[in-house]
Amino acid sequence: MSQLVQIHAQMIRNHLSQDSFGVSKLIEFCALSEYGNLHYAHKLFDQIPEPNTFTWNTIIRGYANSIFPRQSLCLFIRMLKSSIYPNLFTFPFVIKACAHLVAFEEGRQVHGMILKAGADNDVFLINGLIHLYASCGKIEAARKLFDGSCKRDLVSWNSILCGYMNCGLMEMAKRLFEEMMERDVVSWNVMINGYAKLGDIDKARELFNMMPTRNVESWNIMISAYAKCGLLESSKKLFDEMPERNVVSWSGIITAYAQGGQPTEALALYDEMRKAKMKPNCRTIVSVLSSCAQLGAFDQGKDIHMYVDQSKIKVDSIIETALIDMYAKCGRVKNAVRIFDKLESRDVFAWTAMIGGLALNGHGKKALELFGEMEDAGVKPNAVTFVGVLCACSHCGFVEMAWHYFNTMTTVYGINPHVEHYGCMVDVLGRAGRLEEAVSFLRSSPAKDDAILWGTVLGACWIHRDVKLGETVGDLLIKLEPNDSGIYVLLSNIYARVGRWDDARKVRLLMESKSLQKNPGCSAIEVHGTVYEFYVGGKLHCRAEEIYLKLDEIAFRLRLLGYVPNTSPVLFDIEDEEKEHAVLHHSEKLAIAFGLISLDDGVPIRVVKNLRVCCDCHTVAKLISKIYNRQVIIRDRNVFHYFRDGLCSCKDFW
């Protein structure tokens, strides 16, 4: 690309830049080659005083195949206004852009122009229109064109086949597939993808096994088909077996793991991809960023961001949203805000990611302000946006505000509350100590049988030491989810918190009699680009000895400050000293100690925990931030805790 820029500079020096043929060639290369740069092509295009039809077609074609198809339509309109007539090479790309944008009205207008130009017997154009109408869900219009076309080819058949699939008309597609005199690999791929979309994975596999020849796309389709059904192992097996892989295959398998809640595996595959010298594209990057977000892996996320800036990967609004989400979930709100502020246009995803990100990081008020700005900007919030808004209310303890938004959601925006919204309301009421209100709200809601929501109530009982309600809710929960260890743990914690050790032990025994084990707490910390995971009492780390020495030092210094360990999270009826030990070796404390010995002075210690932070770890983190003069940041299952100078951003309310 830089060579092209030099060539262009040379042309300008030699007064050749008025030679529209030379510049057109340059534009053609920039717009269509994978080494080109559409943005630069557009800049060159705007410098030509009177572009000809060929040059208009080139730039329109470049955008139609890009991630900015809207530009294609804008340029087409400009072309018409400048009285340059479109030809047979203009229309297919404009149609493609319309299909890409699912722009039915615009597409119909272009169709009208094609009829006017008398070009309606061109099989390329007709196929494009069939595809366009099918993409817009107008299958009958597509079929009419198909039936009326005198020069049908295999692509026409495949396009209408695909149209039936997209509209969910499996039976029609099947009949058409059987009627076909000739089928190519695309016809088979369309059918396989159709079955996979409907969730009929067995039928999809049957066709995949039956088809006479497969190409790399056939394999890619099956890989994501398995992923869609949650069959990650089958997906990976196929990926390993396939004879050749392209960037779509790699993106497909990375996305499968990222969306399947296995971000560590997704990142490992991304590493493998790079080792295989495969160049990622924007879709790969989005899934990798989403994996970093899930893990809170800031160093890796930042590296990906740098890579995107350096490479030729086009940054569209989806990558930008993924970046905002990644930075926010890694506790770098400022970076997230910086990207958000620079966005040229903000769709509901971008607003939602930013609102949710602010709420997650304890900036509830800012999140609500931003929601107001979003409404002013005329962007319609969706159900996910309201999850962020209600979470913001919850973290701030704004009960009345939460009610207001909960009602607004239905009355103003017509969104039916999902279980997550009921969850936020139960949470905000529970945290505020309005336990009875929380219970009656939950009982009267459609989510009244949801164990997770009752678990929220149980958590609130723990916070507010309400043993009586805790017992009732605990009984109910054990009936709903007899095998969920978390319920037993929480219930016995409630007893333990008020010193009812006998009851705590009974619950613990009940849990053991069912052979249930506590979901282990795990804390992760990223040091010099590597993520280290710690479990309670874990001794596997290569610097385990130093870590435990550091913990002893921490315990000693804390005691000098008069700190007494809060052993209420420990259930066992063991000696006090042992209880202290069990608490002292919680995963988050191990991770913090490791951070203290391995990170440079002044570098904040950032820990990601899979469960909620326990009360004692919270206190200890506050004290560590004071005595070691070090910022400690813990992202737990719900929220970020920023510890500084002996205080926490959550104001001890979580």
Add this chain to the structure above:
DNA sequence: GGCATAGGTC
């Protein structure tokens, strides 16, 4: 030059 596969907020 056209038909099939992979992406963001919960």
